[in-house]
Amino acid sequence: MSTHDADVVIVGGGPVGLMCAYLGRVSGLRTVVLDQSEGPVQVGRADALNARSLQLLETVGLFNDLYKLGKTCNTSSVFSGGQFISRQSKWWDELEGCFHKHFLMLGQTHLEHLLDQKIRETGEAVRRSSTVVDISVSRQGCVTTLANGEVIRSKYVIGADGSRSFVRELFQVGFEVVRPQIVWAVIDGVIESDFPKVPDIIVFQADTSDVAWIPREGNIDRFYVRMDTKDFSFDQALTKINRAVYPYRLRFQEIQWQSQFTVKESVAEKFSVLDRVFLAGDACHVHSVNGGQGLNTGLGDAFNLMWKLGQVENFGVSSELLKTYEGERKPIALGVVETSGELVRSTKHSATGTHAQDYVKIVERRSGYVTGMGVRYGDQGISGSRLHDLEIYQAVRKTRLYSLLDYSRFTLLAFTDQELELKLPPFVNLIQVRSRQGAGEYWTENPVYANQFVLVRPDSYIESVTPAGVAPVENHLSS
Numbered sequence: 423m424s425t426h427d428a429d430v431v432i433v434g435g436g437p438v439g440l441m442c443a444y445l446g447r448v449s450g451l452r453t454v455v456l457d458q459s460e461g462p463v464q465v466g467r468a469d470a471l472n473a474r475s476l477q478l479l480e481t482v483g484l485f486n487d488l489y490k491l492g493k494t495c496n497t498s499s500v501f502s503g504g505q506f507i508s509r510q511s512k513w514w515d516e517l518e519g520c521f522h523k524h525f526l527m528l529g530q531t532h533l534e535h536l537l538d539q540k541i542r543e544t545g546e547a548v549r550r551s552s553t554v555v556d557i558s559v560s561r562q563g564c565v566t567t568l569a570n571g572e573v574i575r576s577k578y579v580i581g582a583d584g585s586r587s588f589v590r591e592l593f594q595v596g597f598e599v600v601r602p603q604i605v606w607a608v609i610d611g612v613i614e615s616d617f618p619k620v621p622d623i624i625v626f627q628a629d630t631s632d633v634a635w636i637p638r639e640g641n642i643d644r645f646y647v648r649m650d651t652k653d654f655s656f657d658q659a660l661t662k663i664n665r666a667v668y669p670y671r672l673r674f675q676e677i678q679w680q681s682q683f684t685v686k687e688s689v690a691e692k693f694s695v696l697d698r699v700f701l702a703g704d705a706c707h708v709h710s711v712n713g714g715q716g717l718n719t720g721l722g723d724a725f726n727l728m729w730k731l732g733q734v735e736n737f738g739v740s741s742e743l744l745k746t747y748e749g750e751r752k753p754i755a756l757g758v759v760e761t762s763g764e765l766v767r768s769t770k771h772s773a774t775g776t777h778a779q780d781y782v783k784i785v786e787r788r789s790g791y792v793t794g795m796g797v798r799y800g801d802q803g804i805s806g807s808r809l810h811d812l813e814i815y816q817a818v819r820k821t822r823l824y825s826l827l828d829y830s831r832f833t834l835l836a837f838t839d840q841e842l843e844l845k846l847p848p849f850v851n852l853i854q855v856r857s858r859q860g861a862g863e864y865w866t867e868n869p870v871y872a873n874q875f876v877l878v879r880p881d882s883y884i885e886s887v888t889p890a891g892v893a894p895v896e897n898h899l900s901s
């Protein structure tokens with residue numbers, strides 16, 4: 423038996439646990455990731471990163487590696503009887519303050535592999551084939567026990583161990599599950615078809631709307647087929663696909679992955695225990711795949727949580743800050759469950775028999791969740807809203823605001839031409855953005871934040887805005 427000290431032990435090396443570990447490292451925390459599996463998933467599962475996830479990935483240097491691997495898609499099309507009915511991308515096109523107005527269609531495996539590699543490069547690699555069997559927690563910290571008897575002492579534990587979370591059950595966190603009796607067949611593969619294919623997400627109106635065709639990276643396409651029973655064969659799913667694309671035909675030349683996804687809906691009663699153990703990702707929220715929100719919501723959890731742990735550990739900020747994790751993320755999880763729940767039920771029930779059209783209208787109405795761009799903390803006002811991304815220049819070099827942000831610190835964006843003499847605490851970076859080109863300085867002609875000090879949280883949400891030239895920024899930081 424050996425001992426090991428860490429700031430944060432992360433149970434689960436799925437995409438959310440890996441992201442927590444990576445962000446922890448970026449924030450200067452000693453993180454250890456334990457996963458019972460032998461490696462990242464190789465195929466299947468989540469297939470889309472939304473616009474907000476893409477922005478967040480950019481702030482931590484993960485965007486470029488992933489973006490080139492995926493396909494962009496921001497359009498939902500409806501087909502019926504082989505005929506094109508309608509196409510919609512309005513809710514993406516109208517997004518403000520964002521340069522990637524689309525999903526990046528990319529399998530979860532790519533994100534997992536990249537994070538796995540980054541974690542190896544920045545310290546101890548993910549500890550695979552490591553099953554956690556016990557955790558004890560006190561006000562002083564946590565003790566995690568592995569199946570091989572090893573014990574790890576840490577200040578915090580994160581349960582990112584998936585929908586059947588051992589951590590959640592160990593601490594008896596309520597997780598009441600609703601089962602709407604809907605099962606999806608999910609098939610990834612290389613297809614052959616005479617259907618007049620479009621590079622969109624396609625929903626089909628037949629008797630109901632039980633087939634969705636999703637573009638994927640490379641030469642792969644994905645189909646979600648609503649089966650309503652767990653006992654189905656691949657041929658039955660293929661029959662439904664062919665009924666949807668009729669009068670065209672479709673066959674799989676190669677199947678990369680097939681699975682079934684039984685819809686369960688739940689949000690954990692609480693997201694933390696004693697402000698020492700935290701739940702993130704599927705461990706604290708599960709729902710249908712509709713709207714592609716599972717992985718994206720889990721990533722949002724990771725980005726919300728890790729900077730707070732960093733602030734408490736590295737800058738002596740009060741641990742009261744940690745309570746805001748549940749306060750901010752639980753309402754988002756409830757909204758996501760409601761959104762995917764409305765979407766999935768609409769594939770089955772429609773008062774007018776226009777399931778596919780209804781579906782697209784719900785996506786439009788709930789687009790804030792689907793794009794991720796409507797997620798905000800607090801009900802109104804600029805505080806708690808996402809920072810808009812802008813084109814920024816350094817002399818003549820064009821860049822974007824989000825590429826300047828630093829996840830390990832707050833950023834005070836001073837959109838002013840005044841000369842500044844600010845004394846800021848060590849957890850705040852100052853970036854001055856002028857309104858005109860100057861020698862080597864950042865500048866923008868975009869007026870959205872002109873003459874304002876915008877204090878930005880590490881996760882790129884706005885903490886506060888004050889008119890430039892007024893002192894309260896410093897007051898705000900010290901409070």
Ligand SMILES: Cc1cc2nc3c(=O)[nH]c(=O)nc-3n(C[C@H](O)[C@H](O)[C@H](O)COP(=O)(O)OP(=O)(O)OC[C@H]3O[C@@H](n4cnc5c(N)ncnc54)[C@H](O)[C@@H]3O)c2cc1C
Nearest residue numbers: 434436437438457458468554583584703704714715716717
């Ligand atoms: C068929 C299917 C399709 C999906 N499609 C989409 C989609 O289109 N869009 C979307 O956003 N999401 C989708 N999802 C959901 C998405 O895959 C999940 O939301 C995502 O994987 C959640 O990540 P996670 O890290 O929270 O949990 P997981 O990926 O489940 O990872 C949990 C990890 O914890 C480990 N673990 C568990 N218990 C222990 C233990 N005691 N000790 C050590 N390790 C442990 C497991 O080995 C696992 O690696 C889909 C899921 C499925 C199954």
